[in-house]
Amino acid sequence: MEGSIATIMKGSVSATIAEDLEKSLRRRWRLGEKFIEGWILLAGLLAIVVLLGIVTLLLKEGLPIFFHTPPWEFFFGTKWYPVSDPPTFGIMPFFISTLMITAVATAIAVPVGIGCAAYLAELAPAKVRETVKPIIEMLAGIPSVMMGLIGLMLLSPLVQSLFNLPTGLTGLTAGIMLSLMSLPIIVSVSEDALRAVPDEFREASYALGATKWETIRHVCIPAAISGIAAAVMLGVGRAIGETMTVLMIAGGALAVPHSPTEPMMSMTAAIASGIGNAVRGGLQYQALFAIGLILFVMTLAVNLIADRVLARQKRKFAR
Numbered sequence: 001m002e003g004s005i006a007t008i009m010k011g012s013v014s015a016t017i018a019e020d021l022e023k024s025l026r027r028r029w030r031l032g033e034k035f036i037e038g039w040i041l042l043a044g045l046l047a048i049v050v051l052l053g054i055v056t057l058l059l060k061e062g063l064p065i066f067f068h069t070p071p072w073e074f075f076f077g078t079k080w081y082p083v084s085d086p087p088t089f090g091i092m093p094f095f096i097s098t099l100m101i102t103a104v105a106t107a108i109a110v111p112v113g114i115g116c117a118a119y120l121a122e123l124a125p126a127k128v129r130e131t132v133k134p135i136i137e138m139l140a141g142i143p144s145v146m147m148g149l150i151g152l153m154l155l156s157p158l159v160q161s162l163f164n165l166p167t168g169l170t171g172l173t174a175g176i177m178l179s180l181m182s183l184p185i186i187v188s189v190s191e192d193a194l195r196a197v198p199d200e201f202r203e204a205s206y207a208l209g210a211t212k213w214e215t216i217r218h219v220c221i222p223a224a225i226s227g228i229a230a231a232v233m234l235g236v237g238r239a240i241g242e243t244m245t246v247l248m249i250a251g252g253a254l255a256v257p258h259s260p261t262e263p264m265m266s267m268t269a270a271i272a273s274g275i276g277n278a279v280r281g282g283l284q285y286q287a288l289f290a291i292g293l294i295l296f297v298m299t300l301a302v303n304l305i306a307d308r309v310l311a312r313q314k315r316k317f318a319r
Contacts, residue, residue, distance in 0.1 A: 055296070062290035065089065068283055074290065078256050082274065082284040089287040091294070093256045097171060097264035098298075101246060104175025104260050105182055105239040110232055112179070113186030114221070117231075120187070121194035122216050133191065140184035148248030151177040156249060163261050169251040172260040177245050182235035189234065193227020194220055233306045237299055243268040267291050 066074065069089045077090020116136070120129045155176060156168030163172075197220050205215040221228065251263020252273070265273075271288050278285040 058289055058293040058296060061286060062293040065283060065286035065290045069287070074287075080254055080270070082278070082287065087283050089283070091267065091270075091287075091291055093254055094265060094267040094270045094291065095294075096256055097250070098240065098266040098268070098295075100171045100257060100260050100264065101175045101178060101250065101266055102236065102239045104172055105178035106232075106236055108176065108179035109182040109186055109235050109239070113183050113231070113235065114190055114228060116183070116187045117190035117194055117228075118216050118221070120191045122212070122220060133188070136187050137184050139180065140188075142181075144181070144242060144244040145248070147177050147181055148245040151245065151249040159261075165261055167251065167263060169249055169263055170261050171250055171257060171264045174246045174250040174264075174266075175239075175260060177249060178239045178242055181242060181245065182238045185238060186231045186235040189231035190224070190228045193224035193231070196227065197223045229306050233303060236302055240295065240299060240302070241268060243272045247272050267295055 068087075069077075074089055074091060075095070076092055077088065078092050079088045079090045080093065081088040120133055124132065151173055152169075156173050158168070159165065159170060159173045159176075160168030201219050201223055202215055205219045210218070246266045247269040250265060250269060252265050252269065253263035254265060255262075257264040271291055274284060275288055278288055
């Protein structure tokens with residue numbers, strides 16, 4: 001009798017200890033979860049604060065130029081003479097140059113990048129994929145000044161001879177080099193998105209009699225469209241925001257270009273080349289910050305358009 005009572009008491013004590021231990025572990029997990037949630041919240045708030053700070057700085061330094069130069073003259077003017085009397089600020093040559101260079105880079109990088117990603121994810125053997133993908137990603141680590149030198153020494157003479165141009169320093173040369181700089185981002189992110197598509201989707205497509213190409217085109221790419229859209233946005237953002245390569249090989253002409261084969265200067269190159277000579281708080285300084293504000297708006301517009309296209313593709317694929 002006494003032994004059974006002792007056994008019962010030991011069992012109750014063990015159960016109590018187990019309950020206390022379980023409560024202690026739960027308390028620790030809650031504290032850990034709260035810490036992680038607080039850290040994520042802090043990181044999100046920090047990103048918002050930094051973004052608002054950038055916007056505030058651009059507005060503070062860039063908007064005063066419109067008291068000197070009306071917005072329509074600033075946007076549609078074709079003359080940029082910051083040291084004349086009075087100074088003249090018209091960014092139409094920079095704006096058109098940026099659009100041309102970005103269009104060339106996007107037209108080359110997007111189809112090539114998505115095609116390369118589809119090959120690596122769907123067709124390439126494992127050894128080929130494991131070898132090729134790191135090599136492609138290594139391109140992202142090459143400094144932009146080195147890409148500029150490569151374009152200056154190798155691509156510029158080639159473009160000049162192929163198109164019989166007086167100089168190879170053109171928007172086309174800059175666009176081709178920017179496409180090479182955007183490719184690693186597009187290929188890497190798109191390949192990860194394609195490999196994340198469940199195998200059941202492919203098996204169902206094959207069961208219905210679809211070929212490999214039809215499965216990639218009508219099943220895999222639509223299913224991975226969100227990741228591919230993110231890759232394209234990152235690639236286009238890289239092309240719009242790149243500075244040193246464009247400054248070195250685009251030609252630096254201040255006239256409005258009529259063809260990608262002409263020398264030109266992008267908005268980022270105009271900021272980089274002029275900010276060193278601008279007096280802090282002066283008109284040229286304010287005009288360059290206004291260009292930065294317009295670049296910010298352009299990037300935001302690209303993201304919004306991509307989100308609309310992505311939402312439409314998701315609704316289409318959901319049907």
